[in-house]
Every structure is written in structure tokens, then in C-alpha cells.
Amino acid sequence: MKEKLIHVALTILALSAISGLALITAFIFKEGVPIIVQVGLRNFLASSDWYPTEGKFGIFPMIVGSLAVTVGAVVIGVFFGLGCAVLLTQFCPPRMVAVIKPSIELLAGVPSVVYGFIGVVILVPLIRDHLGGPGLSVLASSIVLGIMALPTITSISVDALQAVPRSYREGSIALGATEWQTTHMVMLKGARSGIVAAVILGMGRAIGETMATIMVAGNTADVPHSLLDPVRTLTSNIALEMGYAAGKHREALFATGVVLFIIIMILNTIAMTVSRQRVRKAVAR
Amino acid sequence: MKWLVAVGILVVLILVVSFGLGRGGAATLNVIGSTSIQPFAEILAQEFNKTPRPFVVDVQGGGSTAGLQAVANGVADVGMCSRDLKPEEAAQFTATAFAQDGLAVVVHPSNPVRNLSLRQVAGLFAGDLVNWKQAGGEDRPVRLITREEGSGTREAFQKLVMGKTRISRKALTQESNGAVKELVKHDPCAVGYMSLGLVGQELKALKVDGVAPTAEEVVSGRYPLARPFLFVTKGPPGERAREFIDFAASPIGRQMLEREGLVGAR
Numbered sequence: 001m002k003e004k005l006i007h008v009a010l011t012i013l014a015l016s017a018i019s020g021l022a023l024i025t026a027f028i029f030k031e032g033v034p035i036i037v038q039v040g041l042r043n044f045l046a047s048s049d050w051y052p053t054e055g056k057f058g059i060f061p062m063i064v065g066s067l068a069v070t071v072g073a074v075v076i077g078v079f080f081g082l083g084c085a086v087l088l089t090q091f092c093p094p095r096m097v098a099v100i101k102p103s104i105e106l107l108a109g110v111p112s113v114v115y116g117f118i119g120v121v122i123l124v125p126l127i128r129d130h131l132g133g134p135g136l137s138v139l140a141s142s143i144v145l146g147i148m149a150l151p152t153i154t155s156i157s158v159d160a161l162q163a164v165p166r167s168y169r170e171g172s173i174a175l176g177a178t179e180w181q182t183t184h185m186v187m188l189k190g191a192r193s194g195i196v197a198a199v200i201l202g203m204g205r206a207i208g209e210t211m212a213t214i215m216v217a218g219n220t221a222d223v224p225h226s227l228l229d230p231v232r233t234l235t236s237n238i239a240l241e242m243g244y245a246a247g248k249h250r251e252a253l254f255a256t257g258v259v260l261f262i263i264i265m266i267l268n269t270i271a272m273t274v275s276r277q278r279v280r281k282a283v284a285r
Numbered sequence: 286m287k288w289l290v291a292v293g294i295l296v297v298l299i300l301v302v303s304f305g306l307g308r309g310g311a312a313t314l315n316v317i318g319s320t321s322i323q324p325f326a327e328i329l330a331q332e333f334n335k336t337p338r339p340f341v342v343d344v345q346g347g348g349s350t351a352g353l354q355a356v357a358n359g360v361a362d363v364g365m366c367s368r369d370l371k372p373e374e375a376a377q378f379t380a381t382a383f384a385q386d387g388l389a390v391v392v393h394p395s396n397p398v399r400n401l402s403l404r405q406v407a408g409l410f411a412g413d414l415v416n417w418k419q420a421g422g423e424d425r426p427v428r429l430i431t432r433e434e435g436s437g438t439r440e441a442f443q444k445l446v447m448g449k450t451r452i453s454r455k456a457l458t459q460e461s462n463g464a465v466k467e468l469v470k471h472d473p474c475a476v477g478y479m480s481l482g483l484v485g486q487e488l489k490a491l492k493v494d495g496v497a498p499t500a501e502e503v504v505s506g507r508y509p510l511a512r513p514f515l516f517v518t519k520g521p522p523g524e525r526a527r528e529f530i531d532f533a534a535s536p537i538g539r540q541m542l543e544r545e546g547l548v549g550a551r
Contacts, residue, residue, distance in 0.1 A: 051451065052434050061454075125471060134428050134457060134472065219433070219458035230457050240433045240460050243348040249435065 028261060032254035044255065050221040052241065052249040059256055061223045065138075065231035066207055066263075068224060069217065072142025073149055073206035078199055080146070081153030085195075088154075089161040090183050101158070108151035116215030119144040124216060133228030136218030141231070144212050149202035156201060160194020161187055193274050200271035204264055210235040234260045313343040314525045318352020318365030319437045320461055321386065321480040322514050325545055326365055332541060333532050342529055349437030353378065356519050363526050364517035367437035367480070368444070379522065380515040383533040385548045387481035387503040388442055388510040389490035391466075393473040398422040400492040403509055407446050409476055412453030417474070429456035430468050430477035438462070441512040442478050482546035504548045514547070 036044050039057050047058025084104060088097050119140055128135030164187055172182040188195070210233075218230025219240060232240075238253045238260075245253050316326055323346045330342040347355070352364035353374060370380055390406055392398060398421055401409070408414040409427055417425045431452050432439035443452065459465045465477040470487050481498055484490050490498045493509055502508040516522075516530050532538050542548075 050434075050454075053440075120467070128472065134474075136457060136468075214460065219460075220455060221458070222454045232458070240458065241435055243351045243435075245435055246350050246354055 025261070028254055028257050031251055032256075032258040035248060035251035036255045036258065039252075045259070048223060050237075052245070052252060055248060057248075057252040057255070059234070059237070059252075059259065061221050062232050062234045062237045062256065063259065064223050065217070066233040066235070066260075068138050068231060069141045069145060069213065069233055070203055070207045072138060072227070073145035074199060074203050076142060076146025077149035077153045077202045077206070081150050081198070081202065082157055082195065084150075084154045085157035085161055086183060086188070088158055090179065090187065101155075104154050105151050107147070112148065112209060112211040113215075115144050115148055116212035119212060119216040127228070131228055133226075134218055134230055136216055136230045137228045138217075138224050138231050139227040141213050141217040141233075142227075144216050145206040145209055148209060148212065149205045152205050153198045153202040156198035157191070157195050160191035160198065163194065164190035193277055197271045197275040200267050200274070204267050204271070207233075207260070207267070208235060208264060210239045214239060234263075312340045314340050314363065314529060315343055315345070315355075315361045316363045316365060316516075316529070317345045317347055317355045317361035318517070319349040319367035319514075320346040321367040321438050321483070322365040325384070325482065325514070325542060325547055328541055328545060329533050329538055330529075332537070333529060338528075340525055348435065349440070350435050353517060356517055359519075362518070362523070363529065364515075366515040366517050368441045368512060370515070370517070377519070378517045379520060380517045381522070381530050381534075382513040382515055383530065383538075384514040384542050385503055385511050386514050387498050387500070387508050387548075388438065388445065388478050388512060389481045389484050389498045390476065390478050390493060390510075391469050391484060391488040391490050392476050393469060393471075394487070394489045395473050396422060396489060398491065400495055403446060403494055406493065407448070407450060410442075410447060410452050410456070411450045412455055425474045427476060428472060428474040429453055430465050430475055431456040431458055432465065432478075433458050433460050436460075438478070438480060442510075445510050445512065446478075500543065500546055500548045 035057065044057060044059060045063065046060050047056070048060045049056040049058045050061065084100070088101055092100070123140050123143060124135035126135075127133070127137060127140055131139070168186050168190055169182055172186045173179070177185070213233050214236040217233060217236060219232045219236055220230040221232050221237070222229075224231040234256050238256050241249065242253055316330065323344060326344045330344045334341045345361075349364075349366045349368055352361060352366060355361035356364040356378065364378070366380065367386065370378060390401065396417070398417065401420060405414065405420050409420060410429055410431070412429070414420050415427055417423055417427055420427075429452075432442075439452075457468065459468060459477075462479045462483050465479050466483070466485070466488060469475045469477045481490070481500070481503070484498075492498065496502050496508045498508060498510075503511045516526075516533065518526050522530055533542070
């Protein structure tokens with residue numbers, strides 16, 4: 001009897017979480033799709049004119065902005081995150097791992113406003129004074145988001161590298177390969193699909209971040225031409241104007257959400273497919 | 286069994302808290318809207334709440350348009366709006382102007398420019414003047430800082446300065462007076478605009494058409510960038526809303542606003 005009760009209770013809890021997701025999805029699409037139809041999909045995605053009070057809704061600069069910032073963040077995140085993961089799994093005494101790994105994971109717990117604030121106070125003036133431009137830029141937000149994506153990329157890459165069977169490594173060393181050769185020719189290859197998943201999840205983190213981006217990106221609704229130009233991302237477009245928007249403007253912001261939603265869904269699907277392949281391979285072994 | 290007890294306690298707690306909040310909510314007059322008006326309304330509310338009444342005033346930001354929306358769907362009793370109502374809004378709401386505010390054009394203190402004509406300000410923000418040399422300053426690029434689309438301050442600026450011309454899309458967009466201030470304070474190339482009452486000591490507010498941006502010049506009507514601060518209600522204000530709005534227009538309220546750098550409505 002009790003067993004059954006718990007079973008039902010857990011099912012209800014699980015379903016309510018899923019129905020919450022379904023509700024959000026339905027709501028975003030219901031609010032956002034009509035305006036896309038009205039403006040025309042091509043116009044909405046490819047036009048650079050974002051003048052919501054005049055009824056011109058083109059989110060091309062924001063799409064470019066989101067992609068630019070995300071690519072920048074991933075480059076930085078992968079460079080440091082993968083480096084960290086390789087160090088932690090291949091070259092590092094266990095005692096050091098015990099210090100480094102938790103501290104990287106701790107980064108994930110820092111609120112994004114704090115990242116944004118540090119970005120505005122330290123990073124932005126540095127860029128403005130030494131590299132020129134307004135400081136609020138693609139570069140600044142890439143660096144901030146790259147650091148924010150570090151924990152995701154590092155911990156998943158570490159898991160992937162640890163999942164490579166020990167015999168691979170031992171075999172390679174026994175054949176006379178150096179540690180570095182073993183690392184990049186055997187270990188990284190073996191963990192490839194897991195690392196790809198890590199990168200894509202890191203991307204998801206970067207593209208979805210809002211608060212920190214609003215603070216350091218400058219939010220100019222114009223296509224950036226260099227790393228030092230300010231930029232507006234899809235998320236910050238929504239958050240910036242949400243409070244004020246009414247009528248069609250509001251719908252256009254929901255439509256921005258639809259585009260973001262689709263981009264993130266695509267990224268997550270890729271990540272899931274890739275990591276499932278990894279599991280299948282492991283099972284086949 | 287233990288966890289069932291824990292869940293039970295949690296549920297009871299949630300119920301108690303939400304009922305408590307609900308009861309508290311019944312006795313407030315919600316004032317929501319423009320972030321430019323918010324600090325002044327908060328000062329007024331603080332004083333207003335000192336006198337015991339069956340209700341207290343609660344002030345929240347969000348923006349002019351959001352304030353109007355909140356009034357329209359009944360979330361707020363009074364909206365704060367820092368621009369003139371549009372025709373379709375005027376039909377729906379009753380607005381009471383309780384103060385006048387100047388819009389200040391602000392630059393970094395190290396910027397030698399002291400005065401700009403209205404046309405120069407429009408030229409800067411349209412992106413036509415790209416170097417301070419063109420506006421009588423040093424050889425530095427101009428960095429525009431604007432507010433987000435839909436902000437009351439932006440709409441007032443658009444109407445008073447730009448007219449039909451668009452604000453350049455190259456302008457950096459910030460979401461509050463505070464964020465604009467923070468940027469201009471640290472960037473010698475920057476120019477922005479904000480509520481006159483919020484400029485403070487760290488920025489330089491420029492003369493416009495030779496008229497200094499001061500409360501006196503706003504009153505005299507000579508400073509060209511003046512806008513009304515409105516309290517907005519759906520239909521004629523109710524008894525409680527009336528009491529608060531009257532307080533803002535009373536001699537005490539007016540004195541408090543003037544001390545903060547605002548000017549009473551003409």
C-alpha cells in the first residue's frame with residue numbers, strides 16, 4: 001500500500017516537472033509565432049532593422065551577436081577547459097586533482113551577476129584602455145562567458161577522459177609512446193565524442209546566459225564588425241526590453257525566445273546524440 | 286515516515302507564508318512604473334507612510350510602459366510614467382502631472398565641451414557627428430549611450446531632441462539611469478542622457494542651446510528638454526490613490542521633490 005502511494009506520488013512529481021516544460025514551450029510558441037508569421041520568417045531572421053516602436057522587427061544582428069559571443073566563449077572555454085581536463089586526468093598527482101577539480105566546479109556556483117560585475121569593473125576598462133573601443137564588446141563577453149562555461153566543459157571532459165579504458169593508455173605506453181603522444185593520439189581520440197558533448201553543453205551555457213552578457217556586451221542592436229565592437233545577444237534583447245514592451249513589441253520578444261529555444265534544442269539534441277553514440281560504443285566494446 | 290513529516294511541515298510553512306503575504310498585500314497601494322520616477326516616489330512614499338493609515342504605499346520600478354500595463358490589468362493602483370501619454374493611452378488612463386523633470390545631456394567631467402545646440406545633440410545621437418571635434422571638443426571619437434527601446438526616458442529624448450530621426454543603432458544600450466551613469470563616469474568619449482535629478486556630482490551635464498540644465502531653468506521653461514512626471518490611474522483615481530497623489534502635490538511633497546532636484550508641475 002505504502003509502496004504504491006510512493007510510486008504514485010513520484011509519478012505525479014515527475015509529470016509536473018515535464019508538464020511545466022510543455023507549458024513553457026506551448027506558451028512561448030503561442031505568443032511568439034503569430035508575429036513571425038505576420039512579419040515573415042525571412043524578414044524576421046534576416047533583416048537588421050530592429051526598431052520595435054516603428055514595428056520593424058529584424059533580429060539578424062542579435063543572431064549574429066549570440067553566435068559570435070558563443071563561438072568566442074567556446075574557444076576560450078575549450079582552450080582552458082580541455083587543458084584542465086587533460087592535466088587533471090593525465091599529468092596530475094591525485095592530491096592536486098583533489099584541489100583543482102572542486103575549485104573549478106565551484107565556479108559553477110558563482111552567480112552570473114557577479115561575473116558580469118567583475119567583467120564591468122575590471123575587464124571592460126582593461127579592454128577600453130589597452131585595445132580601444134568602448135570596452136563593452138564581443139571580446140569582453142566572450143571572456144566572461146568562456147569562464148562561465150569552464151566548469152561544464154572541464155567536468156564533462158574529465159568524465160570522458162576517465163571513461164577511456166586504462167588498457168588503452170597502458171598499451172600505448174608499453175608500445176613506447178611518450179605520455180604526450182599517448183594523450184593526444186590515444187586518450188583524446190578515445191574520448192572524442194564525450195569532449196564534443198562537453199563543448200556543445202558549454203555552448204548551451206554560453207548562449208543562454210543573460211545577466212552577465214547584458215552587463216558586459218554593450219547591447220548595440222547592430223552587427224558587430226570586430227571583436228572590440230559592442231553586440232546584443234538574443235537573450236539580452238529579451239531581458240532588456242521585456243519590462244517595457246507592449247503589444248507587438250512584446251510578441252516580437254517572445255518570437256526572439258522561439259528562435260533561441262530552437263537553437264538551444266538543436267544544440268542539446270546534437271549533444272545527446274553524440275554522447276549516446278559514446279555509450280553505444282562503450283557497450284559494444 | 287520521517288520525510289513525510291518533513292514534507293508536511295514544509296507545506297504548512299508555505300501555506301502560512303503565502304496567507305500572511307496575501308493579507309499584507311490587501312493593505313497596500315501599489316505604485317509601479319518608470320525607474321526615473323521611482324527614487325522620488327520612494328521618498329514621497331516613505332514620508333507618506335509615516336502617518337498611520339489603513340494602507341501603506343509600495344513603490345516598484347519596471348518602466349513607464351510596464352507601469353501603464355500594470356495599471357491596465359489591475360496589478361498596480363497607480364502607474365508612474367515619465368513621458369507624455371500617447372493618444373491611445375490618454376483615452377484609457379487618467380494622468381496627473383506632479384512634477385517636471387529635465388533631461389540632462391551628460392558627458393565625462395574631463396570633456397571640455399560645455400554647451401551644445403539642440404541640433405548638435407540630435408546630430409550626435411543620430412550618428413552624424415562621430416568625433417567630438419565636430420561639436421567643438423577634442424579629437425576623440427563620440428561614444429553614444431542610450432536607453433533601451435520602450436524606456437520613458439528614451440521616448441522623451443526621442444520626442445524632444447530627435448523628432449523623426451532615429452537614434453543611431455551604433456549606440457550602446459543600457460537598461461537604467463544607473464548603468465548609463467556608470468558608463469559615462471568612466472569613459473571620456475561617452476555622451477548619454479538621463480533624468481536631471483539623478484545626474485549627481487560625478488558627471489558633467491551640458492548646457493543646451495546655452496541654457497544651463499538646472500531646476501530653475503526647467504521651471505522658467507527656457508531649458509528645452511523638459512518632460513512631465515505623471516501618476517497614472519485607470520479612470521479617475523480611487524480614494525487611496527487620490528490621497529497619495531494629493532500628497533505629492535501638497536506643499537510638503539513639493540518641498541521634498543524640490544530638495545531632490547525636481548520641479549513641481551506648472
